[in-house]
Amino acid sequence: MSSERGWIRMPDWFYPKRVRVKDVWWLLFFGILYFVLWIPSPWTFTWKKAYLGPFGLPLFVIFWVLVNILCILGMIFYYAQASRMGLFKEPPELEARTKEG
Amino acid sequence: MPAELQIRPIPGVFAITVGAYVTLVVYLGYVSYKKTVSLSEFFVMGGTAGVILGGLGYFATQYSMSTFMGVPGTIYRVGWAGLAVSVPTAAFSLLVPGFLVGHRLLYLGHKYGFLTLSDYFGDRYKSDVLRSISAVLTVIFLVPYMGAQTIGAGVIVNTFTGAPFWVGVAIMGLGATLYCLLGGIRGAMYTNVLQGSLMVVTAVLTFAGGLRLTGGLSAANAALFKSNPGAFSMPGNPLAYMPWGFYVSQLVLWNFYTMGQPQLATKFFLMKNDRALVGAMIAAGLGMALSTIFIYSSGVLAMVAIPGIPAKQIDWVVPMMVSKSLHPVLASVLMSGLLAAGMSTIDSVVVVVAGAISRDLYQKLINRNATDESVLALSRWATLVVGVIATIFGIMRPGTIFQIILFTFGGLGIQAILLLLGVRWARANASGAVAGLIAGEIVLIWLTLNPKLAFGFHPVMPASLVAFVVMVIASLATAPPPREVIERHFST
Numbered sequence: 197m198s199s200e201r202g203w204i205r206m207p208d209w210f211y212p213k214r215v216r217v218k219d220v221w222w223l224l225f226f227g228i229l230y231f232v233l234w235i236p237s238p239w240t241f242t243w244k245k246a247y248l249g250p251f252g253l254p255l256f257v258i259f260w261v262l263v264n265i266l267c268i269l270g271m272i273f274y275y276a277q278a279s280r281m282g283l284f285k286e287p288p289e290l291e292a293r294t295k296e297g
Numbered sequence: 298m299p300a301e302l303q304i305r306p307i308p309g310v311f312a313i314t315v316g317a318y319v320t321l322v323v324y325l326g327y328v329s330y331k332k333t334v335s336l337s338e339f340f341v342m343g344g345t346a347g348v349i350l351g352g353l354g355y356f357a358t359q360y361s362m363s364t365f366m367g368v369p370g371t372i373y374r375v376g377w378a379g380l381a382v383s384v385p386t387a388a389f390s391l392l393v394p395g396f397l398v399g400h401r402l403l404y405l406g407h408k409y410g411f412l413t414l415s416d417y418f419g420d421r422y423k424s425d426v427l428r429s430i431s432a433v434l435t436v437i438f439l440v441p442y443m444g445a446q447t448i449g450a451g452v453i454v455n456t457f458t459g460a461p462f463w464v465g466v467a468i469m470g471l472g473a474t475l476y477c478l479l480g481g482i483r484g485a486m487y488t489n490v491l492q493g494s495l496m497v498v499t500a501v502l503t504f505a506g507g508l509r510l511t512g513g514l515s516a517a518n519a520a521l522f523k524s525n526p527g528a529f530s531m532p533g534n535p536l537a538y539m540p541w542g543f544y545v546s547q548l549v550l551w552n553f554y555t556m557g558q559p560q561l562a563t564k565f566f567l568m569k570n571d572r573a574l575v576g577a578m579i580a581a582g583l584g585m586a587l588s589t590i591f592i593y594s595s596g597v598l599a600m601v602a603i604p605g606i607p608a609k610q611i612d613w614v615v616p617m618m619v620s621k622s623l624h625p626v627l628a629s630v631l632m633s634g635l636l637a638a639g640m641s642t643i644d645s646v647v648v649v650v651a652g653a654i655s656r657d658l659y660q661k662l663i664n665r666n667a668t669d670e671s672v673l674a675l676s677r678w679a680t681l682v683v684g685v686i687a688t689i690f691g692i693m694r695p696g697t698i699f700q701i702i703l704f705t706f707g708g709l710g711i712q713a714i715l716l717l718l719g720v721r722w723a724r725a726n727a728s729g730a731v732a733g734l735i736a737g738e739i740v741l742i743w744l745t746l747n748p749k750l751a752f753g754f755h756p757v758m759p760a761s762l763v764a765f766v767v768m769v770i771a772s773l774a775t776a777p778p779p780r781e782v783i784e785r786h787f788s789t
Binding site: 223234246257279 | 393514582787
């Protein structure tokens with residue numbers, strides 16, 4: 197695996213062959229949000245012990261809601277960044293097809 | 298209607314509201330009919346869906362009757378721990394499949410004109426055997442799934458009007474069939490926007506009604522903690538089942554394994570471009586997070602507001618809450634929201650099953666010379682027949698809503714492995730895919746019959762792991778895919 201500026205080269209067996217570094221950061225952000233839920237803790241998965249927070253809600257409910265909010269905000273920022281960087285530019289096949297549609 | 302259900306029948310208001318709703322969705326089907334002149338239009342809208350159609354369509358298709366009836370009922374027994382079903386990863390529902398396979402399916406679908414998931418499998422693995430197996434699995438698993446959606450409608454109509462159970466089943470099953478028969482997937486997507494919006498409103502207002510009945514969230518929690526402290530921790534109620542494996546299964550089931558569900562995977566063929574895809578991820582994530590958080594929390598509030606509902610009637614928790622807390626007219630509108638949840642799932646599914654029959658089995662295997670026009674006509678007939686069979690299945694009422702949905706999700710979920718490896722690993726070949734799929738389905742059935750051997754996980758998780766390992770080994774042990782397949786699927 198070797199890298200070029202702004203890109204990371206992936207193994208030959210994988211598609212795509214290279215990935216944007218910025219996308220890897222986004223992958224890490226969403227990956228951490230997703231997999232932190234797997235780790236048992238008072239914020240995710242308790243066992244027969246109640247940990248209460250505001251409004252008498254269990255901490256895990258508050259954390260789950262927070263994860264959803266962060267995920268949606270992350271997607272909005274990703275959309276804005278991709279739009280700003282012109283990443284939504286379509287390949288020729290799609291352009292032709294979209295015009296027909 | 299059993300007297301202990303604590304629901305005020307409002308037959309007149311309910312009939313008018315639901316009648317207006319059904320008329321509106323059938324009208325949208327008619328509007329779509331005028332635009333549905335080709336096979337591509339009937340199955341994938343010609344690949345023209347934008348952010349709203351794509352996002353709300355995906356959300357409304359994935360979230361079904363079970364989201365609004367079965368799961369809140371289960372949560373009524375479990376407490377806050379029950380929100381583990383869907384809530385923690387609700388916003389990830391389209392993000393995960395969109396990131397893993399969505400962009401590629403969108404691109405390849407536009408480029409090669411794929412109309413069904415089996416279409417993709419047949420082309421990527423260059424295998425009619427795999428295409429046939431996938432199409433047959435689609436029919437076998439999705440017809441009961443559609444039937445399960447109609448069961449809820451039967452219950453609602455019976456509860457609010459006193460009409461026989463089969464009336465509600467027929468309204469939902471045949472209503473959705475009618476607008477899909479006319480407008481194909483476009484009819485389904487147009488109505489999904491209305492239905493998805495109605496589902497979010499229903500969830501939020503049901504929760505608001507619950508707060509009104511219980512005196513607010515803090516008061517409800519204080520009262521519940523006093524009577525049932527187990528509702529505030531895992532596994533919840535002492536009778537509930539929530540080991541870590543089950544919890545983790547729920548985190549994965551409704552986003553990763555949805556990739557294998559044809560009615561959801563084909564949504565990527567519908568979307569116009571990458572901008573629409575990412576925008577749809579946001580719209581779907583918002584709809585799903587709002588719906589699950591509010592409607593599932595209503596199940597907990599009902600533990601305080603309507604204590605003592607018998608176990609056999611827990612699926613009725615949301616209709617009871619709505620009936621008890623809101624004005625009859627508003628309650629009727631919200632009940633239409635529950636019907637919308639079921640209808641919006643049935644419509645996409647009926648089109649996908651029709652596609653498996655007319656496109657994958659007929660046009661691609663039985664009669665390769667069939668013209669698109671004749672296949673379009675056949676698709677409409679198939680939609681009608683499948684819709685009628687699903688309605689009959691619903692009237693027969695073979696099991697509870699959530700059980701049927703869990704079974705079908707698992708059965709089709711194995712295909713997620715074939716899709717993921719097909720998109721990301723050029724070395725994956727037909728032998729590996731067929732071996733992996735068959736091994737996965739066998740293990741799934743075996744673990745469903747012997748759940749203890751799954752160590753608390755949903756059977757689809759160990760079954761898909763087996764499918765993955767078998768597929769990798771069988772692919773490496775046999776010849777690589779033909780060069781033309783690599784060029785078609787991996788050159789750009």
